[in-house]
Amino acid sequence: MRSRLLVLHVLIASLLLIPLIRLWDVQVRHGDDYARAAAEDHVRQVVVPQVRGGILDDRGRPLVRNRTRLAVTVDHVALTRRRDGGRAVLDRLAGVLGVPAARLAEQVRLCTAGVRPPCWPGSPYQPIPVAGEVSTRAALQIAERPELFPGVSADPVPVRDHPRGELAAHTLGYVAPSGGGDPASGIGLSGQEGLEARYDADLSGRPGRREVVVDTTGQVVRTLSETPPVAGHDLVTSIDAEVQEVAERALRRAVEGARDRRLPADAGAAVVMDVRTGRVVALAAHPGYDPDVWSGGISGDAYRELRGRLQPKAIQGQWAPGSTWKITSAAAAVKAGYALDGIYGCPGSFQVGARSFRNFRGIPLGSMPLSRALTASCDTIFYRFAYEMWLKDGGTKPVKRPRDPMQKMAAAFGFGKRTGIDLPGEAAGRLPTRAWKRSFWAQTRKQSCKEAKRARSAYVRAIAKENCVDGHRWWAGDAANFSIGQGDVLVTPLQLARAYAALANGGKLFTPRVGKAVVRADGSVVRRIKPKVAGRLPVPKKVLAYIRKALAEVPRSGTAAGAFAGFPLDRLAVAGKTGTAEAYGKKDTSWFASFAPAGKPRYAVVVVVSQGGTGASTAAPAVREIWSGMYGLEGGKAALR
Template sequence: MQILDGDRYAGAAAAEHVRRITLPAVRGRIVDDRGRPLVRNRTAMTVTVDRAALGRLPDDGRAVLERLARVLGRPRAELSGRLRICGPETGRPCWAGSPYEPIPVAEGVAERTALQIVERPEDFPGVAAVPQPVREYPQGGLAAHLLGYLAPDDTPGRGAGGTSLVGRDGLEASYEADLSGRAGSREIVVDSTGQVLRTLREQRPQAGATLVTSIDAKVQAVVEKALERAVERARGRGAPADSAAAVVLDVRTGRVVAMAGHPSYDPDVWTGGIAQDDYERLTGAGHGSPLVPRAIQGQWPPASTWKVVSTAAAVADGHDFHGRYDCSGSYRIGDRSFRNFGGVAHGTMDLHRALVVSCDTIFYRFAHEMWREDERSGRPAEPVQRMARAFGFGAPTGVDLPGEAAGRVPDRAWKRSWWERTRERTCADARTGYPETARTDPARAAYLKAIAAENCTHGHVWTAGDTANLSIGQGDVLVTPLQLARAYAALANGGTLYSPRVGKALVDADGRVVRTITPPATGRLPVSGRTLSAIREALADVPRSGTAAAAFAGFPFDELPVAGKTGTAEAYGEKDTSWFASFAPADEPRFAVVVVVSEGGSGGEAAAPAAREIWSGIYGLEGRRAALPGGRLSARLPDLTREAR
């Protein structure tokens, strides 16, 4: 048997002594559209332990780990945990790589600490301190929500080794396959004690590609500073202003020029592994949940910024844009009076003026007529909802970032589905009321109980009031800042709806363009060119003489005509949420800018002044230095052989 199967047994024995080690690749950089580095690699000292070497010591290396823990200032149990080999019965932390490669137990170690280890090999057998690349953020916390972060790869079966870090959010996650490169490998022969005898073969790793983005770092800085100041001003007026977000889009291409959320954080907190208290601070609601990218995940009712949708729907339904309509102080539907903002009556006007002064009652009347027609027909057409979906609302934009919210366009089907899911709880609230709220706020408790009673019995019915609320961007409709920016970009560019992109190109280490990333056109607005032009002309008057006039008082419109629409989203028991959606130059649009300040006040109070600051920062107006002189973006890919300033 030994003679007949000798070759097979000899091969099996040899295979048992051949071990494969993964050689990690250098991760690609992320730069802005002019080559300014947003994320790059730097060298940091990493302490590693040779598990096999410790195993050959009389005490299995316990004394070495005790000394190492004291030098590093970490518990010995933490180091021991990192040395455990991952398996079905092994919890985290553990090592997912080969037991024959050095296992990292501490990253980002100070050089002085590393020298204490290197200079005393007799005290630290099997321990090494080696330089390894880690992520560095030369712009600090700039664009943190866009960039994302890295975390250890714990995907079963990937075989990349426990040293492997993978993108967990933002661009780092979306372009993981391109940024991570290709790991190499080394096959070694070891003896029965684990001692390396020789190297059989080696495949060198391939570095990851550099991701060139459409982000302009200077515009991004302008946007983030404007959001920070908007929140500060709102809080100074007594508003909670718990969060904010802003987006700048190139309306001609669909590329993202800047995108920010507030509060934010410094992504360097992830380097070397995040501490538990830092993680709780980033994810805790008590700290504002700074990890949440609100530009794509924040959802609010859009308020009057939505009236461009309702206007398009009304015109498509047969109403003349230049017809005359009564902007009364209130409009009655059933037993409820729907009031204009502040109860003000503006008299008779066309839709141009209705957008400028943001008249609600004209849109209530249109909505009521549409609802009655739907009820008569028995086959509801739901014109406002249909137009909203054509503008891209109610579905993700498809941006190249993970975790995007879909927003919501409520309709009859949604309302019935929601009622069926929540009926049991709603009816219970109708019976018992809100005893805890009643102790502190009896009026609010009574209001909530009345609403619960109504929803318990009739919550599945889509009413005329629902359509009225929807027509002015209130009620159950929700949008993200990016969705609104995309819709206004389509309005500005003549009707093309793009799926936005942050990535612009991928370039390999030799400077070769691996792939160009182009935002795809995903649809056309079902709105005539004449109507789009009329809406744009109306929006151009909003900052000059309409609801944003106070926020734009003294603005140099002769240098940059800005068109836009304010929005003030109201919610019972909460402060108003402030919106401003805009594009410029109004006569030849290039960029769309959208700002939202949650619970920040009216649209003209918080969001519009922030948008003004962004426009001035982009074009260099009102004594500011231009982030984009002449509003010109980079026309070509940057030279990545040198870093741009």
């Protein structure tokens, strides 16, 4: 009996001793560690969203602004404290919003190890957005019955708004979540394309921070500190909203008109630039899209459907320029020694090596000065220039340092490299040279050699064999095609507009700018954005004036005379050049590049329509409409002020 009591006493003492030892371990040995961990667990950081700056046109009219919409958010902590984990609340909320409850459950769960999106990547102490835009009726249903929707709120949040719809959508760009951001909350959004991306640091501002203490249930006990958010600055651009609208309308009508003539007319672009400053007044692209599709996020299916419309073709579209290119070839020819006031023959065709290169439709135009060669767009005169220059450089056995005057002049006009415009994703175009052709041959030689053996067509086999063996050579045909903007030459509409602006302003090649100034909400200027002079054309003033005068005749008696018939050229003298560029396997690319007033140029306007036919039939009428709309001619209201 006594031994049993002893065992019982030892057992009771052990039971009492174990908690004491554990208590000593927690409070004494590891007390500081647990105290620090407890303090850390109870202090939470909450992000306070900021207001993003707006984007304005050159007269202060909003192109992008913020508007508020009712967004529904859920308090994760309050939801998980419910006995059923908040399932009943989400079921009722799903009925009000008209969405599946399972979808809401995915949105409010936290992104942790093993949990894949959709889920909430942010702090559990921050309201979780579950609906980006709800009706006032739905918001009232939630607000008036808090007992049915504990932890659920319907509050106004800022979102990006485009008051002019599709206008300049490609130039403006859009915002989307970066990192843990969410489009419905406004937190963590950053510019993804266009001006929104390029000037994101100015537009975005800084989010605020709130440091709070929460109890063991997750309820906020007190606020330790708070840093208010800083609103972003506004961006004033050189875009004129009225001119932009005129350009987009003219481009759209040009595409529709070409399609009425049963041409594909699958894409197009228009550029309006101030030739005196290098500022961009309008950038249009077809097809367009509504940028508000990005508000609140976009589904994968919707994005795939939209993807073909997103390219800003004014800066990324690349096409052969056709005869609009001849301003560079004419300048190169004069610099190479051809007489500016000389008379040149324009036969229907010109023999270049073993191949006959034809004029447009093989029509001979007789003898003419260089000015008429531009006005009437005689190809064979430029073929002759190119062929003779090629021969002087050694022909098939080039000299050690070929002069290549046409390539060098085209490079001086800014082709073959990015203009440096303040928009992301600009294409460089392509300026084919001897070095480029050798590099391209090295990349494609194996494929050409395979086709030389396997191709079914004898013609294809012959071409492939030539490319396999001698594809690195700069042939006479390459030089001839280059002179009229064909072959491997590619330009963007912006590059061509900048080149014509340099011709118009006397030789200054600007780095184009869309941004004009960054300003605070009170209108004070943070900084001004000024286009820089990237270079000067190596062309005498006399030659530039001669070319300008020749182009002034194009709408009067040249290739664009039909397109400008009845236009009041006495009120606004337009100078320009048509371009009809062949594209392998496609219909012709239609171009018209211009500037006005011809005597004292102020603006350059360029239009291109891919697979739109001749320059005179599609692009030139569109340019006419833009000039008419800008200056209020032919019965319209002037877009310019």
